Amino acid sequence: MTSSANAITYTNAKVFTGSGPEDFVSAFTIEDGVFTWTGESEDVTATDAVDLGGATVLPGLLDVHTHPIFMATLADSMTLLQPEVTSLESMLDALRRHPDLGAGPQAWVMGFGYNEAKYPDGAPDRHALDRVSTEQPVFARRADGHTAVCNTFALDLAGITRDTPDPAGGRIVRDASGEPTGVLEETSAVDLVYRVKPAPDSAEIARRLAGLSEHFLEFGLVAVDDLYGNFVDEPLAVTRAAVDQGYRPQSSVFLVWGHDALPALTDADRTGQARVGGSQGVPGRGLQQPHRLGRMRLPRLRGPRDHHDHRRGVAQRRGLGAGERRADGRARHGRPRDQPPDRPLRRRGAVARGPPLDPVRPLDPVHPRHDARVIEARMRFGVISHSVFFYAEYDSYETSLGEEQFAIAYPLRTMYENLPDVAIASDSPATAWADCDNPFISVMAAVCRRAYNGADINQAEAISVGQALELYTGRAARITGNRGVGLVAPGYEGNFVVLDRDVFTIEESTIDQTRVMRTYLRGELAFSR
Known part of the structure; x- marks a missing residue:
């Protein structure tokens, strides 16, 4: 193929497209910031094509559950x-x-x-x-x-x-x-x-958030979903102010409203590089602390453990458009805190099926019956899991979960094989590990299924490198509020990352050592190591 004057063609690369665990090409073209062609290097006739020297290339990665504004508040x-x-x-x-x-x-x-x-x-x-x-x-x-x-x-x-x-x-x-x-x-x-501490104003938070841009790009993250924007007043305005100061990733901000009415939103609020992606109906109920255990009605637990509460099922609501409300016009809410985790799937059977924009944050031990209910529900659910939790916080899981529950904790293989709309994300910074939003830590944990100390975290639920990266790219794109990202494919934003090694062939236990050498946004170099 040939390229036009304003197009750039890249050749001689191992390009993971994100559309499937074994889907690769070796060349692609970006024109006006968008992929316009993918194929093989031998088909390229352009004399000005950029030779990538056999490097491994991925689509720009997505973290569909993280907390950039919270990270900005923690800068001090x-x-x-x-x-x-x-x-x-x-x-x-x-x-x-x-x-x-x-x-x-x-x-x-x-x-x-x-x-x-x-x-x-x-x-x-x-x-x-x-x-x-x-x-x-x-x-x-x-x-x-x-x-x-x-x-x-x-x-x-x-x-x-x-x-x-x-x-x-x-x-x-x-x-x-x-x-x-x-x-x-x-x-x-x-x-x-x-609250006694003098709080930084919105301008300072925006400045700090803009300063996080390189942090995300260094990990190849080109789009992030801020799943708890209300760490500051007017989080969308703060995020857009950060964009004005050089913040580069796409960012969908999720609002927390409890059981109050949602604010009125315009089309402009739901579009652009920074947008409102939806809402969180029930704030995250972390269970790292022993004191939470006494409030749980789950006899299968036998001690304190580290992270998220089994009781919470549907936690976030995305979209906030007319199609994301009930037929009577009321916004949807998360379930009561002590409902069993399968009840929301039954309750939501009467809601019209829509886009996959109603994610379930991790029901840590997920019984196979939940997969069936997610699939059968008339609403489409997206499921976000966090392999880094099990990796980093193994000690408390091992103490707290019985044998049966341990066997179905973070069942990535089961979810990958049975649920179309599933992703891996970090929940950064609310994960007990430094740089927990480094995707290659989560990929290694998903592939090796071993904790930080080498302990087995259920090998039967291991997935391949390609599958794990698909959950950070093409599959994640199905449930993110960000658009046109996650694939190396015609019509998608020309976002891609160049790695320092072939993550598909290296020793799996060293995947976390993978480094992004360059990150491109809409065809332009945004980060270089």
Whole structure:
């Protein structure tokens, strides 16, 4: 084939198209930012074609469940995640490296990502954080985002004493004598302290978000779905302000409205590089903390575990157009917290079948009967799973799940084979692992089905490299709010990434070491290592 004057043809590459686990071409053409042709290098006659030197090429990758705005709010926090932080002492050492330590009582020492379940030397409390400072507030969020711990200075600054009542839906943890320990469970309790901290304004959050652009592009991520935009007021406006400052990925923002009315949306709100992609009807109910266990009606669990709540089934609503509402015009909501996980599938049988824009966040152990109900439902569901959870948080899963539940936790092979609309995503930063949104960590976990410590996490549910990457590209594209992405195919945006190795043939246990050398957006180089 030949190319026109404003087209660029690339040849001599191993190009995974994203349309199937074994679908490859060796050449493609981009014209005006869009793929216009794919095929084989021997068919290229253009003399100015770009030779990719046999490199492995993927479509631009998609993270359809992440939290960019939350990540921006954490820009002033020290990372307390594994594998860098694995003990209470290393957590305190990390906080002592905060640039604002010693800057006076108005400066906050912040951290994010601790997980005391893996600390052999004990859990953090106010007394431990007092060892970092007694003269300024010290505050750290847990990896799940639902719990925090602070020092005595911060408790005093917030006016929290033994007489302070627990807020609705939250708990101020107290010691045997009734004194606050500094541990705060659930958002309402965390906010008693966090709201005292001077908050960055929307302009600052937009600036920080723009600064995250290279982070995403470095991992080959060209589109992200922000599944909890309400960490700030007017998240769409903040994201669009970040775009004006150089934020490059497509971004669909999801609004949280609880059981209140949705805001009125225009067509302009639902289109563009940054758009409203839908809504989250029931905020994520992480289960990294032991205190959640007592509220669960699930006898199959026998102890605390790390991540998401089995009770939550349908959590997000996408689209927000007329087709994404019930026939009576009311917005759809997530199910009550203590319904069994299969009830929403029965309840939604009366809803007209629409596009695959109603994702189910991970029902960690998924019984095969749920696959059948998802398929039979008149509404189309998209299912988002998170192999990085099982990889990074194995210890608590092993403690908490019975043999039967362990065998069906994160059943990627079962879902891949039975559900058309399924994806892998990161839930970053609410995963207990540094750089958890590096797709190649999740791909390795999905393929090897071994935890960070080498433990077996159910080999029977392993999938191939091609299948895992399809769940980050073509399959993910079916359920994202972002459009024209996920495939190397005519009509799709000319987004692609060039890798430093052939991820399809290397030793599977080294997949996480794969690096993106270049990321292209609409045919233009956006990142180069």
